[in-house]
Amino acid sequence: MHALNQILRRVPVWLVYFLGVIPAPWWFYLGLTGGLGVEPIEALEHRYGELALQLLVLGLAISPLRRIVGLNLIKFRRAVGVLTFTYVSLHLLVWLVLDVQVPSQIWADILKRPYITVGMAAFVLMLPLAVTSNNWSVRKLGPRWRKLHRLVYPVAILGAVHYVMLAKGFQIEPLIYLAAILVLLTLRLPIPFGMNRRRQADSL
Secondary structure, three states: OHHHHHHHHHOOHHHHHHHHHOHHHHHHHHHHOOOOOOOHHHHHHHHHHHHHHHHHHHHHHHHHHHHHOOOOOHHHHHHHHHHHHHHHHHHHHHHHHHHHOOHHHHHHHHHHOHHHHHHHHHHHHHHHHHHOOOHHHHHHHOHHHHHHHHHHHHHHHHHHHHHHHHOOOOOHHHHHHHHHHHHHHHHOOOOOHHHHHHHHHHHO
């Protein structure tokens, strides 16, 4: 793991951004040229949303991976977060501009369709995270920055619930995402002091 961490230290963060945005124009091109099947708008909307959820899971996994297995991806956490918001925004834009299109229908869908209400709630909670994902905000907010960015926890749950509610019929994949997010959030719970001391004693 030490050797892998040494390699990761040499990987520039801009490369993560570059590789992360490649699917966006590629999938859009496939949608225009018939490469996404008979319902390209729905397929494009789904792909953007699912990748956003995958990136969200990855972002939540970074701290547990460092603590449990020693894999250090901390330097890429902001890039993963920004890419997550990017794909959530693209997912929303496809729905707004290419799918619904009618402004009055957009508001009606948000109010009447629970899965859209949940998805929009997740997006709204992501906005302050995206706005403050910069060094200036970290310095300006101080300790409050870390507290603010705990909003990612309800965002992750709402995003997974949105996917579960959106699925037609019983599908195992959305439930896997929800389970993965719940496990990752559970791993972030503080260990009781007594249990922590027992673990330390067992490791001696």
